[in-house]
Amino acid sequence: xxxxxxxxxxxxxxxxxxxxxxxxxxxxxxxxxxxxxxxxxxxxxxxxxxxxxxxxxxxxxxxxxxxxxxxxxxxxxxxxxxxxxxxxxxxxxxxxxxxxxxxxxxxxxxxxxxxxxxxxxxxxxxxxxxxxxxxxxxxxxxxxxxxxxxxxxxxxxxxxxxxxxxxxxxxxxxxxxxxxxxxxxxxxxxxxxxxxxxxxxxxxxxxxxxxxxxxxxxxxxxxxxxxxxxxxxxxxxxxxxxxxxxxxxxxxxxxxxxxxxxxxxxxxxxxxxxxxxxxxxxxxxxxxxxxxxxxxxxxxxxxxxxxxxxxxxxxxxxxxxxxxxxxxxxxxxxxxxxxxxxxxx
Amino acid sequence: xxxxxxxxxxxxxxxxxxxxxxxxxxxxxxxxxxxxxxxxxxxxxxxxxxxxxxxxxxxxxxxxxxxxxxxxxxxxxxxxxxxxxxxxxxxxxxxxxxxxxxxxxxxxxxxxxxxxxxxxxxxxxxxxxxxxxxxxxxxxxxxxxxxxxxxxxxxxxxxxxxxxxxxxxxxxxxxxxxxxxxxxxxxxxxxxxxxxxxxxxxxxxxxxxxxxxxxxxxxxxxxxxxxxxxxxxxxxxxxxxxxxxxxxxxxxxxxxxxxxxxxxxxxxxxxxxxxxxxxxxxxxxxxxxxxxxxxxxxxxxxxxxxxxxxxxxxxxxxxxxxxxxxxxxxxxxxxxxxxxxxxxx
Numbered sequence: 001x002x003x004x005x006x007x008x009x010x011x012x013x014x015x016x017x018x019x020x021x022x023x024x025x026x027x028x029x030x031x032x033x034x035x036x037x038x039x040x041x042x043x044x045x046x047x048x049x050x051x052x053x054x055x056x057x058x059x060x061x062x063x064x065x066x067x068x069x070x071x072x073x074x075x076x077x078x079x080x081x082x083x084x085x086x087x088x089x090x091x092x093x094x095x096x097x098x099x100x101x102x103x104x105x106x107x108x109x110x111x112x113x114x115x116x117x118x119x120x121x122x123x124x125x126x127x128x129x130x131x132x133x134x135x136x137x138x139x140x141x142x143x144x145x146x147x148x149x150x151x152x153x154x155x156x157x158x159x160x161x162x163x164x165x166x167x168x169x170x171x172x173x174x175x176x177x178x179x180x181x182x183x184x185x186x187x188x189x190x191x192x193x194x195x196x197x198x199x200x201x202x203x204x205x206x207x208x209x210x211x212x213x214x215x216x217x218x219x220x221x222x223x224x225x226x227x228x229x230x231x232x233x234x235x236x237x238x239x240x241x242x243x244x245x246x247x248x249x250x251x252x253x254x255x256x257x258x259x260x261x262x263x264x265x266x267x268x269x270x271x272x273x274x275x276x277x278x279x280x281x282x283x284x285x286x287x288x289x290x291x292x293x294x295x296x297x298x299x300x301x302x303x304x305x306x307x308x309x310x311x312x313x314x315x316x317x318x319x320x321x322x323x324x325x326x327x328x329x330x331x332x333x334x335x336x337x338x339x340x341x342x343x344x345x
Numbered sequence: 346x347x348x349x350x351x352x353x354x355x356x357x358x359x360x361x362x363x364x365x366x367x368x369x370x371x372x373x374x375x376x377x378x379x380x381x382x383x384x385x386x387x388x389x390x391x392x393x394x395x396x397x398x399x400x401x402x403x404x405x406x407x408x409x410x411x412x413x414x415x416x417x418x419x420x421x422x423x424x425x426x427x428x429x430x431x432x433x434x435x436x437x438x439x440x441x442x443x444x445x446x447x448x449x450x451x452x453x454x455x456x457x458x459x460x461x462x463x464x465x466x467x468x469x470x471x472x473x474x475x476x477x478x479x480x481x482x483x484x485x486x487x488x489x490x491x492x493x494x495x496x497x498x499x500x501x502x503x504x505x506x507x508x509x510x511x512x513x514x515x516x517x518x519x520x521x522x523x524x525x526x527x528x529x530x531x532x533x534x535x536x537x538x539x540x541x542x543x544x545x546x547x548x549x550x551x552x553x554x555x556x557x558x559x560x561x562x563x564x565x566x567x568x569x570x571x572x573x574x575x576x577x578x579x580x581x582x583x584x585x586x587x588x589x590x591x592x593x594x595x596x597x598x599x600x601x602x603x604x605x606x607x608x609x610x611x612x613x614x615x616x617x618x619x620x621x622x623x624x625x626x627x628x629x630x631x632x633x634x635x636x637x638x639x640x641x642x643x644x645x646x647x648x649x650x651x652x653x654x655x656x657x658x659x660x661x662x663x664x665x666x667x668x669x670x671x672x673x674x675x676x677x678x679x680x681x682x683x684x685x686x687x688x689x690x
Binding site: 071233236237247293 | 503547560564570574578583584589590609615616617634
């Protein structure tokens with residue numbers, strides 16, 4: 001399973017030597033920097049080609065910094081397909097499938113039941129069909145899949161779950177890109193996060209993926225502290241004990257942070273309507289719509305995956321979003337044309 | 346209903362002139378201070394008597410600042426009875442009863458149904474019985490009450506709700522203390538929040554009261570930004586429109602942030618186990634238990650209402666918490682003995 005471990009040294013190479021001299025304004029306040037904070041060091045948009053998207057970003061930031069108080073400068077980003085690669089399958093899907101495989105390996109009785117059967121037989125076609133059915137409006141098998149996913153972590157403490165996610169993300173390679181998962185983040189988006197941050201923005205991750213899956217690496221990879229990670233969540237349960245109590249995952253979803261739940265969860269967590277939102281699929285439409293003001297500047301970014309050479313080329317699951325970008329004036333970010341670099345070298 | 350409006354000028358008088366020269370370290374980063382930030386200016390514990398509680402706080406903060414990185418310095422506080430007065434009834438109960446009265450006034454058909462009947466007839470005895478039944482384990486009438494409370498704001502947008510809460514809190518007087526609700530906060534706790542903040546802590550409100558009820562005033566009164574207010578919440582619903590979409594309250598509870606839900610909600614929002622927790626009742630027990638580490642300093646504060654002259658004298662609803670404070674070494678804060686001043690003058 002494990003091929004290479006991502007070391008801080010490797011991550012540091014992502015940024016040019018010149019950018020390293022930039023000091024994040026909050027840095028001086030901290031008692032010490034325990035983790036590598038990547039975004040804060042890349043306060044330029046060096047990996048963006050000079051085009052309409054980059055111009056829109058710079059004009060927006062210029063207006064926001066002069067017109068909007070710091071506390072209202074909130075930016076929200078989808079994660080899968082927006083900040084990091086989501087093909088051939090979302091990184092968390094790989095994480096879950098390995099867990100389902102592990103369970104079926106230990107318990108032969110599970111091997112005839114979905115979704116363990118598909119995981120054990122590596123039947124990715126079944127998983128593809130489930131998603132195709134979902135897009136066609138039939139969620140029968142989605143419920144089967146979700147039931148398995150929730151059962152996979154039932155009774156695990158939040159600390160154990162994070163340790164599993166942390167280890168997975170730091171050790172596993174992407175199946176086709178020849179790089180570790182942690183280096184499947186998009187360099188231009190890391191730069192954008194840093195650029196926003198040095199301009200007083202608070203960046204949040206508003207992902208359909210699991211909140212607790214992303215938290216262990218969000219600070220290091222995105223310079224987004226764990227309290228600013230919004231994502232889907234299992235129902236959690238607290239049990240008292242003599243070590244300060246334990247919080248465990250229950251086998252039921254609390255909420256799926258996708259579609260109309262995204263603005264609800266953003267508002268619940270931040271109490272604010274964002275100034276900037278970045279997404280890439282139909283599930284991001286309500287979040288992008290919600291990022292609109294009558295008295296403040298705002299920017300909606302939609303990442304278009306059109307680069308078969310450097311990443312992937314697909315519009316599946318983003319058809320409506322692309323249409324709405326056109327009618328509503330969202331800024332489409334073409335990976336092929338707007339990004340000089342896609343991934344950290 | 347309205348007697349006096351709390352002006353920033355009045356709030357400013359709470360703090361001594363000397364304290365005003367203290368500049369909050371984050372202040373310099375902000376584009377401008379739009380609101381009066383009270384906590385940040387009161388970085389002393391001047392309203393605390395020198396006793397065991399004050400000593401415990403100072404020793405804890407000294408250890409925390411030298412041993413714990415800034416990002417892990419999280420403090421959580423219950424609100425009703427911990428940061429502001431909760432007698433003769435929680436401030437939000439007054440808010441809700443006025444709304445129920447208003448509804449029954451407009452619709453005579455509601456006047457025979459609980460909880461509108463009690464609100465319309467100002468039958469506080471019924472409400473008292475509901476709470477007594479609740480403590481005795483019978484929640485039949487609690488459900489009736491909660492149903493009414495949720496119906497009271499069904500379909501209202503989050504912006505409208507906040508405007509109502511904001512107006513209420515800034516205009517209504519406490520029924521017996523001869524002061525406006527916004528000045529029913531405890532001066533020593535405001536000082537504690539400021540003291541923690543200048544020492545690198547992030548303060549959160551973890552209240553059984555409504556998150557959206559407290560948010561409009563949390564920055565001004567506690568210097569706690571709205572994204573750090575954790576509290577009970579209605580289920581919210583997003584609807585698309587051509588003005589950026591609207592989020593409205595549905596007539597169903599999302600969760601009640603009390604008892605074992607407090608650690609769950611704290612963890613969900615912050616992703617961290619707090620170093621300091623302050624509470625005053627049995628509903629705070631799990632949050633206080635959760636504030637425990639094997640490798641870091643921690644402090645649990647329990648406010649004891651024992652001052653009939655300056656505030657109220659009661660232990661109802663706090664019996665188990667007081668017992669556990671004794672067995673588990675929580676620091677009891679006696680209003681009578683530990684606080685030189687209770688309310689802002």
